Amino acid sequence: MDKFAAMRVFVKIADAGNLSAAGRQLGLSLTSVSRQLMALEEVLGTTLVERTTRHLSLTEAGQLYYERAKQILEEVAEMEGGLTMQAGIASGRLHVSAPSLLGRLRLAPMLPGFLAEHSQVSIDLMLVDRPVRLAEEGIDVALRVGPLEDSGLIVRKLDDIQLVVCGAPDYLSRRGEPATPDDLLEHDCLAFGDVPGAAEWSFQDGAARRSLRIPTRLCANDLDALVRAALAGAGLVRVPSWQVAHCVADGRLRIVLAAYQRPSAPLSILTLRNRLLLPKVRAFADFLQQHWRRPQPSL
Secondary structure (H helix, E strand, C coil): CCHHHHHHHHHHHHHHCCHHHHHHHHCCCHHHHHHHHHHHHHHHCCCCEEECCCCEEECHHHHHHHHHHHHHHHHHHHHHHHHHHHHCCCCEEEEEEECHHHHHHHHHHHHHHHHHHCCCEEEEEEECCCCCCHHHHCCCEEEEECCCCCCCCEEEEEEEECEEEEECHHHHHHHCCCCCHHHHHHCCEEEECCCCCCCEEEEEECCEEEEEECCEEEEECCHHHHHHHHHCCCCEEEEEHHHHHHHHHCCCCEEECHHHCCCCEEEEEEECCCHHHCHHHHHHHHHHHHHCCCCCCCC
16 A cells, blocks of 8 residues: 555545545545545554545544644645755646636636646646635635635736626517616526525616525526526526627627626635745746636627
């Protein structure tokens, strides 16, 4: 058994909360992750993880081992990074996190270009719709949408994200174009969310922000599905402007209620202060700022 590799697997299990998620993040099968955990427990002569079919928790020994193992792995990464910095070469594994849709449609297509420029860098991409804890989860670079609290992280602004309401010309010709947010109460709305039938859209009404509970004809936790429904004439959808820019440009969707749009939210690149010193992290952040393209739909 490679004890160092098993230690890395165990830490990822503890961070991810279950074996399957740890395996996905490490690029390993569930069987391999489980085997390495059991081998580590056998070598140490103690149980590190209590696991049932639905729950995983660290034992007291597991918590102690996790804290020390996490520290050791971070020290090794910093040592390796220090050696790499002396040469100024971007190399090693880069752990990147981004929101699911943004990561899949905007970030992922850019990664081959970065990898082609930096042949000694490998990337682990984690797409999650929650704020990640960079230090605890071993993330080098994270993309995050929205205002940020002062957390001691290094922040670079990458873009502005604007939410727009839009619908297909066929739908608008049948149902009419809403002139104010209140008109949405008479429309079929396609809402993003995990709670069926419950959705609120917020708008800017002069100097005031206003939230409106909308009727949801279709509710889904996947924006792609909602955009496809809007294109088919099923109703009005509220999505980031970049996602529908090409549909607006070619006339398949039309933006409505533009006068009531909320101010845009910043899209930021986040890194830990000590990580930005690593050539691989600095190179990736520079690459994003250089190559990020923001399609602008006409309103």
